[in-house]
Amino acid sequence: MADTAPESDQASPQGEETRRDFLILAAGAMSAMAAIGVAWPLIETMNPSADVLALSSTEVDISEIEVGQSVTVKWRGKPVFIRRRTQEEIDAARAVPLDDLSDPESDEARVQQAEWLILVGVCTHLGCIPLGNKIGDPRGDFGGWFCPCHGSHYDTSGRIRVGPAPNNLAVPEYEFLDDTLVRIG
Amino acid sequence: MRAQLFAIAATLGLVFAGIGNAVAAGSAAEPPDHEWQHTGVFGTFDRGELQRGFQVFQEVCASCHSLDFIAFRNLLDIGFDVDQIKAIAAEYEVEDGPDNEGEMFMRTAKGSDYFPAPFANPQAARASNGGAFPPDLSVIVKARDGGLNYLYGILTGYEEEAPEGFELAEGMNYNHYFPGHQIAMPEPLYEEAVEYADGTEPTLEQLAHDVSVFLAWTAEPELEIRKKTGLKVLIFIAIFTALIYIIKRRVWAKLH
């Protein structure tokens, strides 16, 4: 630049230069630390807050669900499907060879009591709620659930059989507190 | 320029002090300074004081005052473990619902529930307390000029009888440190008002101290992490600024 005073750094002694290089390096390293130190809490503020995390379990009374019936309850803002399966549905789920599944999982591994199937009712494709819990809903080609958004079919164990969804419907953590009460989460 | 800086800093200091005093000056006596462990740069809460203070709150204050912003799960911070918290929560009932019939119902409290308020609404609270409204205590330490010392002063500043010539209204009590000296709350604490679980002797001073510390925590549960973070941040900035200053000197030294 022509319009500023010329600098005069031609003849600095060698030691001077290295000392400054070190200082600049140290300042650069500290700036990087500072940037991370500032960014980290900013990012963390968007995590689930303590009150949200504390609400992560819900208790459901299942005494009034008939065989063959399904109910939807809300857990962590999402629907949880609880289906009291008929014997045919259980048999159908257990008869499928694992090789036929794109996300192989045995039905036994997905339930604690064969009669009760408990699933997070969110399609693993892009998060829509599959149909099949209400009477008259389409249940898809495999008698389980059918996601209307992009046509994923789930079977009576909630496993993906046809369609774009990559995984089976998730099984939440749950515990039977007694014969009529189940705690989800 | 340095002299100017000093002059300005001094003026600023004086003005701030002036503002502080002006704001703090109420119509009542200034409560005396009491010893606190958690104030000061490195101070942390004493878990024993906190837990005893919680006991005082539960057994005395909670019959009239709510604690809206504290959930049972928060007690983890004052040294209770998960099972103790479950047991504490189980002593309370909270409203939940609606159930399948559309009715609200009462159930045992869980860790995620907040302390149930003693009264359903401010009107009910007034009706039960002779027209006076017992304020929520969650942030009371931050919400009063004088903070902790004021709170401690109120709790220990009751007088059996108003001084000669002081007109005390019906149902009011005399307190040294309450603005106007007439307070609707009857003396809440007295010797042995609570039998401490840990065997500490429950003198009036001890009770007032412990419950004040507990309420300091409910007002500022972030106090310990805040000061710890602050120390790291200040040290970091100090070193960084010193470094930059040295670089600045060297960069500018090149100029003729």
Add this chain to the structure above:
Amino acid sequence: MTTPLHRYRIVQWIDYRLPIFSWTNEHLVEYPAPRNLNYWWNFGSLAGIMLVVQIITGIILAMHYTPHVDYAFNSTEHIMRDVEWGWMMRYLHANGASMFFVVVYIHIFRGFYYGSYKSPREILWWMGVLILFLMMGSSFLGYVLPWGQMSFWAATVITNLISAIPWIGETLVQWLWGGFSVANPTLNRFFSLHYLLPFLLCAVVFIHLWALHHRKSNNPLGIDVKSPKDTIPFSPYYTVKDLVGLGVMFFVLAIFVFYLPNFLGESINYIKADPLVTPPHIVPEWYFLPYYAILRAVPDKLGGVIAMVASIAILFVLPWLDTSKVRSARFRPIYKQFFWIFLADCFVLGWVGANPVEGSFILIGRIATVYYFAHFLIILPLLGKFERTKPLPESIHQAVLAKKGGADASGAPPDSSAGSSPGGAA
């Protein structure tokens, strides 16, 4: 214009289409700044940084805050207790507002002292005054959001100022409230506007900087840049000098955020807003205290409001009220005295503003208010006519060399081999 980065093809490619590299180089690297800027010139950059801090922390807070009368107070406590680092974000934002004002007030008084508002920087100065107005609006709106007692009553009192306007005042206030009192519609729109104003601020700051970079910075001598020898490139000289100030500022801010987070606040604002009970002692935040004192010094509703607005609006015409041809107070011995008296007067106003209107405060407040306006309307115009100023130096370059006590103050380029003179920069 080429920069060291232009040796990269990709940089050339982008710069040919969108000259961001040239532009950055022109304004942040090679920008020729007077070589004698002192640390008081840090405060412009610092104010810019504070605006960024406020916007970032504010966006985070807005993610967790609920602008509804039933939830505003609770969601603020939710931020303090449940949101990760929420307490830090809120305390940074609340104390950051104070820091922003400290920095901007110093920046303004630096302008007073060195005559930075004089020709050809009048529009630059106007933009600055506009920034101050926007900051005041923004901080007031923000103070309402936690919905404590002081939030509510500050909103009530300040919006009621508008009712002083004859004939349309009442209608205007109801329009502003969206009702017959400060209530939920008010809180909602205040939140919306509080989010909007900082972006308007950014726009005005941009124009402020545009004007600055067009006519270039003033300097402690207040004389014009005459030759390239009077300037040095912004980088690295002023970037590193600004960084020093930045470190000091954040150190002070950190002390408040981590150790005295509520020192500048009002305890009463931790009581939820109650439209039926006015707190006994209403005071604004410290940065409004001088204006508040002026408002209360005038024993008439409309008059008080006019005086308060005029106390800032008068800055718009300051470049013409100050008739002196000399910019810097260094060469104006009498103005220099009046500068300090004026600064003290502002502190007195602040002190009066913090105290109730009673006793001697009334008289002190009135005298200080009269002096405030007399400074602009009488002292400054007359000083320019009668003050005998000291002789100005030939050039910045010569003055700097003379001050360093170098043997060659005559202006001949000195030998540059003495790269590390122990004196260093002053």
